[in-house]
Amino acid sequence: MKSLKLTTLVAATAVITTLSLPAFSAEKVYKLTMAETWSSNFPIFGDAPRNMARIAEEMSAGRLKINIDSANKHKAPLGIFDLVRSGQYDMGHSASYYWKGKVPNTLYFTTMPFGMITPEQYGWFYHGGGMELMQKVYEPFGLMSFPGGNTGNQMGGWFKKEINTLDDLKGLKMRIPGFAGEVLAKLGANPTNIASGELYTALERNTIDALEWVGPSLDLRMGFHKIAPYYYTGWHEPATELQFLVNKRAWDKLPADLQQILSTSMKLASYDMYIQSYHESAENWATMQQEYPDIKVKTFPQDILVAMKNANQELLDESAAKDPLAKEILDSQAAYMKKARVWTNISDRAYLDSVDSLAE
Template identity: 45%
Template sequence: MWTRVGLLWLTLSALFISGCGKESEPAAGAAAPQQTFEWQMVTTWPRNYPGLGMAPENFAKAVNAMSGGRLKVKVHGAGELVPAMGVFDAVARGAVQMGHGAAYYWKGKTPAAQFFTAVPFGMNAQEMNGWLHYGGGMELWREVYEPFNLVPFAGGSTGVQMAGWFKQEINSVADLKGLKMRIPGLAGEVFQRLGGVPVTLPGGELFTALQTGSIDATEWVGPYNDLTFGLYRAADYYYYPGWHEPGAMLEFIVNKDAWESLPPDLQAIVKYATRAVNQDMLDEYTARNNAALKELVEKHGVQLRKLPDDVVAALRQASREVIQETIAEDEMARKVYESFQAFKTDVAPYTAISEDAFLEIREQSAAPAGSASSDADASSSSDSSSSSGSGSSSGSP
């Protein structure tokens, strides 16, 4: 059976073969050589950082290969050309042609942007991809970025994230009051509503901030990345589930003038290379997270904890309030969220009897003794199904 990913790679292969075939043909008469392009890409991540930072590198390699060298992209990590939080502006003004980051970093530019990264208690990665590519989400994303002279593309998903690293135990909502935590986007506003102090920091600053006490807690991604950053050396408690980012979506952004300067075949290569990298990132996190979690728990003694039910309930209620206030104040945010929520509601019935139902029956079998999953599943098997189903509830988050 051909999957969407299989078809995508077939398309990419066809483009690559077609490009190679054209280059191997002898030139006809005095035909002019094809135009070449050299782009600069800036990112919000450290260069070559596992997962997040490798997506831009993989994209650049794929585009160079598929275009036969006609489009070359040089990747710059956070701080090399522009600060991590300067990516949006640099691409918008044309200082560079392309960027990679997360749309919720730009909520100060337009509140609607953050709905394209993550919505608390929202959709998972599979549902987000469906909305963007088949539910009208991408068209809305481009409408949101049009005033900034930007063309967005999905740039990779981390899947369901962890709730974060904490220096102290979280036993009730009261424990969140006064807690300074790195947590961006809508989730940061939710955290603030419950008495916390949200902070936005780029990934490269997290460990030092947590270690020195500038912050008391941080969410980042999940075991694979969190192990790499050594966050276990700065905080003892690792909480789940990732209520705030159930299907975190990253982005590639392209300066519109640079995009329109490309011929149609190179535009197609860019488009389908982003699709391939988008899926590849999710595959990588799926493959790497459990081994990293096992190392964190068994080798480094990390305390893996589930957020208490009353804390989750409070976060859910605060999320509803924050979202309603956000869309009441910004018409474009309302337009985007209504599309997001309609798609989430539409896919919920099938998600419930397919993904959620399967995970429920799969988890009825005991996890192998000593595995990382057995530690996480010390609570009832319903914990697993409830976290996987957080993105499929038909009700508003």
């Protein structure tokens, strides 16, 4: 009798265990395609989607495979939104603020001038309602958006001429995307957006007078310092977050466990890109100092920064007044930053101010 009860218990446990497992065929392989804004072998930005694809394949034991096409192949570096929305690709890797001409509310999810730094912004995304608001923006287009890797605080750009007064901004042709471009336009500059592969040529041929790209992590290899010696510190992109776009129909075809694996892989690859970018900036800035001592690091004069901040606030107010969803997003960001910045000030800022004041 005891043996029979034990046998029955083991059999019942096996049935329950089987029923609780995800229903999928171990042999079935799900293949996704991804289009990226970046050219082939583009470092850091291009590393993030490849790391994500590798992690997803390894975690799924080969059941989820993602093939990535660079801009060299699909020929639409700033067309990722449409490529994924149409279903031509299942996924994309780009930056949300590139779509402001199509959907203005997308630009708030990359970074904002005078806004949150990276840890604050990640806190907002994952714990402060940012992800929910981002999905609210992308859902009507059959898309899902996830953080896709952060550069940290970006430099303010490379300039051929020093910027001393507000008049120096008037008529300035500068490659600068996102909300920052609108701020400079309000101050008389002529902002434009150019794909990464065309930046050096545009600067060299005087198509533009200045540009911002990222920071030492990527700027060194681009060679901008050979043409524009003035390197300004940042104000416009304190936490530039790239983006994984996913076609909702493609997402819904995945089993629940692969959806979780894909989500986790994107999150891990994004954080890893932030670490990599920070490291490469430190390494490349040391190289710049040694090999290119003529680079002149500048900070915009106080009156220009004040004018930028005032123009930024005016534009924010205009956006909020025109669109209830924009107001909801901007109010959420402002409230979170106000709360988080108190901690930033008494932790990171206080620490840096304290130790920097000590004699070496």
